[in-house]
Amino acid sequence: MDRHLPTPAERFIRGILPENPVLRQVLGICPTLAVTNTMEGAITMAGAVLFVLTCANVLVSLLRPLLKPHLRILVFTLTIATFVTIADRFLAAYMYDMSKQLGPYIPLIIVNCIIIARCEVCGSKQSVPAAFLDAVGQSLGFALALGAIATVREVLGFGTWFGRWLGIRLLPATLSDRVWAPWTVMILPPGAFLTLALLLGAVNWAGARLQKAEVSR
Amino acid sequence: MNYLATVLMLAIATALINNMVFHFFVGCCPFIGVSRKLDMAFGMGAAVTFVVSIAALLSWTFTYFILAPGAPLTTWLWRLLRPGSTAVVDLSILNYLVYIFVIAWAVQLVEMYVRKFFPALYKAFGVFLPLITTNCVILFTCLEIMKHVGPVPGSVPDPWGLDKALIYALFAGIGFLLAIVIMAGLREELEHCDVPASLRGPGITLVIAGILALAFLGFTGMDSSLARRLVPTAAPAAAPSAASAERPS
Amino acid sequence: MNTHRLADAWLVLVLAMAFGASLAAVHAALKPRIDANKLNDTMSQVPMLVPGATRGERLVVADAPLYRAVDAAGMLVGWVVPASGQGFADRIEVLVGLDARAHRLTGLYVLDQKETPGLGDNVTREGWRTQFVGKPTDPPLQVRKGTAQAPHEIEAVTGATISSESVTAIVNAAVRRLREQLAAGTLR
Numbered sequence: 001m002d003r004h005l006p007t008p009a010e011r012f013i014r015g016i017l018p019e020n021p022v023l024r025q026v027l028g029i030c031p032t033l034a035v036t037n038t039m040e041g042a043i044t045m046a047g048a049v050l051f052v053l054t055c056a057n058v059l060v061s062l063l064r065p066l067l068k069p070h071l072r073i074l075v076f077t078l079t080i081a082t083f084v085t086i087a088d089r090f091l092a093a094y095m096y097d098m099s100k101q102l103g104p105y106i107p108l109i110i111v112n113c114i115i116i117a118r119c120e121v122c123g124s125k126q127s128v129p130a131a132f133l134d135a136v137g138q139s140l141g142f143a144l145a146l147g148a149i150a151t152v153r154e155v156l157g158f159g160t161w162f163g164r165w166l167g168i169r170l171l172p173a174t175l176s177d178r179v180w181a182p183w184t185v186m187i188l189p190p191g192a193f194l195t196l197a198l199l200l201g202a203v204n205w206a207g208a209r210l211q212k213a214e215v216s217r
Numbered sequence: 218m219n220y221l222a223t224v225l226m227l228a229i230a231t232a233l234i235n236n237m238v239f240h241f242f243v244g245c246c247p248f249i250g251v252s253r254k255l256d257m258a259f260g261m262g263a264a265v266t267f268v269v270s271i272a273a274l275l276s277w278t279f280t281y282f283i284l285a286p287g288a289p290l291t292t293w294l295w296r297l298l299r300p301g302s303t304a305v306v307d308l309s310i311l312n313y314l315v316y317i318f319v320i321a322w323a324v325q326l327v328e329m330y331v332r333k334f335f336p337a338l339y340k341a342f343g344v345f346l347p348l349i350t351t352n353c354v355i356l357f358t359c360l361e362i363m364k365h366v367g368p369v370p371g372s373v374p375d376p377w378g379l380d381k382a383l384i385y386a387l388f389a390g391i392g393f394l395l396a397i398v399i400m401a402g403l404r405e406e407l408e409h410c411d412v413p414a415s416l417r418g419p420g421i422t423l424v425i426a427g428i429l430a431l432a433f434l435g436f437t438g439m440d441s442s443l444a445r446r447l448v449p450t451a452a453p454a455a456a457p458s459a460a461s462a463e464r465p466s
Numbered sequence: 467m468n469t470h471r472l473a474d475a476w477l478v479l480v481l482a483m484a485f486g487a488s489l490a491a492v493h494a495a496l497k498p499r500i501d502a503n504k505l506n507d508t509m510s511q512v513p514m515l516v517p518g519a520t521r522g523e524r525l526v527v528a529d530a531p532l533y534r535a536v537d538a539a540g541m542l543v544g545w546v547v548p549a550s551g552q553g554f555a556d557r558i559e560v561l562v563g564l565d566a567r568a569h570r571l572t573g574l575y576v577l578d579q580k581e582t583p584g585l586g587d588n589v590t591r592e593g594w595r596t597q598f599v600g601k602p603t604d605p606p607l608q609v610r611k612g613t614a615q616a617p618h619e620i621e622a623v624t625g626a627t628i629s630s631e632s633v634t635a636i637v638n639a640a641v642r643r644l645r646e647q648l649a650a651g652t653l654r
Contacts, residue, residue, distance in 0.1 A: 026249065026419045027246070029242070029245040029246060029249065030242050030243050030244070030245045030246070030353050033242040033245065034241065034242040034243075063477070063481075066477050067477070068474050068477070070474075071474060071475065071477070071478055074478055075477065075478060075481060077317055077318075077321070078314070078478065078481055078482060078485060079481070079485075081313050081314045081317050082314065082485040082488065082489060084313060085310060085311075085312075085313050085314065085489055085492070086488070086489070086492050088313070089310070089492055089493070089496045089500065090492075090496065092496070092500045092503065093496040093499040093500050093503065094499075096500075096503040096504075096507075104357055104360040104361065107312075107313050107356070107360055108243065108353050108356060108357060108360070110313060110317055110356065111317070111350075111351045111352070111353050111356050113246060113351065116351065157583075184582075184583050185431070187583055188430075188434065188583065189239055189240055189242065189427075189430040189433075189434070190427045190428070190430040190431040190434065191427075192242065192427075192430075193423050193424070193426045193427030193430055194423070194424060194427035196423050197416070197419075197420050197421070197422075197423035197424040197426075197427060200416075200419055200420045200423065201413070201415045201416040201420045202415075204414075204415035204416070204420065205414075205415035208414065208415060226552070230556075234555070234556075235556065307497075310489050310490070310492070310493040311486075311489065314485075314489075370526065370529035370530075371526040371529050371530055371531045374548070374550055374559060375550065375557065437554065437555050437582065438554040438555065438628060440552065441552050441553065441554055441628060441632065442628070444552060
């Protein structure tokens with residue numbers, strides 16, 4: 001791994017694309033696939049992950065001098081589970097519709113590899129500002145990946161974008177029924193797998209192209 | 218017959234129709250990561266099935282007796298401390314914390330036990346046991362069971378006893394085993410194929426998963442049609458709220 | 467060895483206590499709101515399901531919840547029965563509205579379903595559900611492909627006969643339950 005630890009700003013930038021948790025590290029696939037049939041679901045999930053990851057990473061970074069190596073995972077799990085419970089209750093109280101739609105996927109954040117990996121890689125080693133920016137960067141990367149997949153799935157599957165919150169329709173309702181039938185498969189599980197697969201392929205392809213261009217230069 | 222039919226329907230619904238991987242997307246990390254070789258995939262699937270059953274037993278017991286609103290053990294303890302209190306004791310805020318620790322503890326226990334008493338079994342899937350703590354399948358099953366546990370009558374729409382919880386967990390595990398073994402079999406064949414460079418690894422695995430998910434969609438509705446054949450009178454509405462109509466108090 | 471281990475674990479214990487306390491605070495602060503949300507899910511439907519009703523009163527009869535729909539003066543105008551059953555894909559949960567003597571259906575609402583999008587999930591559409599309004603409860607409802615010909619017939623959703631039959635069977639079971647309870651005198 002790196003000989004010197006990245007600076008807070010580097011951590012932030014890396015989280016968004018170069019070390020994007022979903023697209024580059026292929027972590028947290030379960031929520032990525034499960035909640036992305038609407039933009040609302042994707043954004044709410046990304047918000048919950050932002051909250052949990054930021055709180056957990058900062059707290060772990062604060063406790064860093066006290067952590068014993070063999071109890072470290074226990075502390076991480078305890079911290080994450082607590083913040084996930086808080087996020088879950090908060091959603092149930094203030095965004096009941098989203099809480100019902102996301103159902104078990106909010107508590108499943110506890111076993112989301114992204115969060116425990118960030119606590120291990122960054123939170124338990126670096127200062128609070130670095131941990132904070134790392135968490136925000138990674139969450140933005142996560143939101144970006146979820147938003148990209150959800151955009152494809154909701155637009156093709158329902159013909160809307162943020163259909164429930166903003167009500168954006170790509171074609172007027174009267175026209176869309178006749179001209180274009182929504183691709184129901186996109187909101188079903190196969191659509192999720194295929195969209196993510198193609199997105200991963202596209203990112204890898206673009207990455208390879210960039211690398212080649214750099215080498216030849 | 219009616220009970221058997223219910224069990225069969227629950228089993229089919231859990232393992233095939235609402236398959237953990239292809240319908241709920243849980244357990245995707247090991248599904249992508251450990252599906253390169255058939256024997257490893259089988260070991261992982263077997264380990265998950267084993268642990269999920271034990272975790273279900275523990276989480277059902279904990280939820281029913283301690284955590285759920287109005288749980289008997291907690292209520293009894295509370296009444297002991299505060300005689301005359303009629304408040305409904307509700308510890309469900311601790312659910313997630315308890316589940317994750319129950320799972321971690323169950324995994325440790327199973328690992329020690331299997332290593333000591335079943336060395337052959339340990340050789341087959343022992344290496345996967347520590348990985349399972351963070352396997353979504355286990356926590357998801359616990360959460361699904363949680364939704365169906367209510368010691369207070371009428372508090373949950375479809376209450377499950379321990380038997381149903383265990384059947385659910387067992388077939389959730391079997392569904393995962395099935396998914397990961399199918400995937401590993403396909404990926405072994407894929408070794409000989411010329412996959413585009415950018416799709417190699419997770420990419421092509423997800424493409425295959427998408428096609429498999431499409432195939433698994435074909436199971437939809439199988440349970441309700443089967444139920445109609447097996448229990449012609451009960452039709453599709455074998456609902457608990459409907460069943461309770463049979464015995465008006 | 468033992469004390470040494472405990473000394474190691476002090477951080478975990480302190481954290482557990484702190485987290486427990488904060489969770490208790492969150493629980494105390496948010497629980498009323500969450501409970502209100504859950505109840506509201508059903509309660510807000512009561513005036514839509516039973517004409518003339520302004521609110522519902524929750525009862526638990528034979529281990530299952532049931533709602534009395536009452537008007538502004540507190541007089542009984544109907545019932546709302548939550549019911550569920552196996553649909554085509556997964557369980558379907560509905561609310562069935564009936565008049566005070568369970569002679570006619572007054573409304574139907576689908577709370578939760580996971581039927582095939584684009585086909586089975588059309589059972590949630592208002593156009594399909596309004597067929598149930600005003601139907602007599604005796605004899606039991608039946609699904610018909612095509613156009614309904616008798617008063618107790620329900621037109622199936624095109625391409626989703628099983629979902630339509632499931633919902634109808636759930637409604638019939640709910641009606642039967644309420645009628646039996648009314649006949650037994652457990653409700654008034």
